[in-house]
Amino acid sequence: VSDTRDRRASRKRRVRLGTLGEHGWIGRLLDRLPSADRRVVVGPGDDAAVVRASRRPLVLTTDTLREGVHFRQGWIRPAALGRRAFLVNASDVAAMGGTPAWALVAVEAPARTPVATLDRVVAGFAAEARRAGATLVGGNLVAGPALALTVALVGEAPGRVVTRAGARAGDTLWVTGALGAAGTAVARLRAGRRDRLPLPPRRTAAGVALAAVAHAMIDVSDGLVQDVGHLCRASGVGAELALDRLPVAASCRRMLGARAAAFAAVAGEDYELVIAVPARALGRLARIRRRLGCRLTEVGRVVAGRPAVRVLGPGGRHARVAHPGFDHFR
Numbered sequence: 001v002s003d004t005r006d007r008r009a010s011r012k013r014r015v016r017l018g019t020l021g022e023h024g025w026i027g028r029l030l031d032r033l034p035s036a037d038r039r040v041v042v043g044p045g046d047d048a049a050v051v052r053a054s055r056r057p058l059v060l061t062t063d064t065l066r067e068g069v070h071f072r073q074g075w076i077r078p079a080a081l082g083r084r085a086f087l088v089n090a091s092d093v094a095a096m097g098g099t100p101a102w103a104l105v106a107v108e109a110p111a112r113t114p115v116a117t118l119d120r121v122v123a124g125f126a127a128e129a130r131r132a133g134a135t136l137v138g139g140n141l142v143a144g145p146a147l148a149l150t151v152a153l154v155g156e157a158p159g160r161v162v163t164r165a166g167a168r169a170g171d172t173l174w175v176t177g178a179l180g181a182a183g184t185a186v187a188r189l190r191a192g193r194r195d196r197l198p199l200p201p202r203r204t205a206a207g208v209a210l211a212a213v214a215h216a217m218i219d220v221s222d223g224l225v226q227d228v229g230h231l232c233r234a235s236g237v238g239a240e241l242a243l244d245r246l247p248v249a250a251s252c253r254r255m256l257g258a259r260a261a262a263f264a265a266v267a268g269e270d271y272e273l274v275i276a277v278p279a280r281a282l283g284r285l286a287r288i289r290r291r292l293g294c295r296l297t298e299v300g301r302v303v304a305g306r307p308a309v310r311v312l313g314p315g316g317r318h319a320r321v322a323h324p325g326f327d328h329f330r
């Protein structure tokens, strides 16, 4: 019996997307997607999804993960790629104080892609969505030269909506979790070493909790220095970051030792949250911090003046950091 099952499994592994076709694959997928969300009036399979939103503000975002740009073959397992695609979008929703509700995924894949690989990508995505209380309500599949996932995520804000604008001189800057782990993994992978891209952290609950006290919030996708720079420009303020205060990930410290903090300050794809908190809210922040479920570290302050980020080294001296963070077109 197990011999038959093995043979059947290996045949299934060999089935390529080009054999099954767009409609064949989508048809199989639809049979497996659960539809427990009663707010979904029309789920996947029709021309468009229909949902019944509550009266809360909706938070909408979209983001793409593309092979050759965001990852290379062998850097990440298919299920983890699906999870990652959901989590990077959930990070943007969290950075506004929102919780994910409904997701759409547009998949681009070469015809030679094994069907089993794509199945795992979508299963990972759907599992991560479910964990966040969100439902996959639709998608699309097109043939293309490389694997790419474009996600549209709609969330709801249960409380305050917080933007990048609103930070004021005198606010303190705080960051969740740790920085530098993703950048370290990418550096090792690029150098041909064995590693895996770590999954982005799940910060939905933290984002909602921190939105209650934050003047401004942003998620760290392009590197702390660059993303705090975005926050400064939106708020019309400057910022100072203290290198020796950064919560540096253990893997980053192991790889870079004394240079780890300067690297973590500009490394991208950490997907942690940065908030600016006014002095009068620090008492409330201390109470929130205890039930946050992750670290929260004070890393600097907001200052008056032109929107620039000063990175301070030991003794408060100005420190140079390697490069200003990630930019797709540079």
Ligand SMILES: [Mg+2]
Pocket: 091, 092, 095, 218, 219, 220, 221
């Ligand atoms: Mg963002």
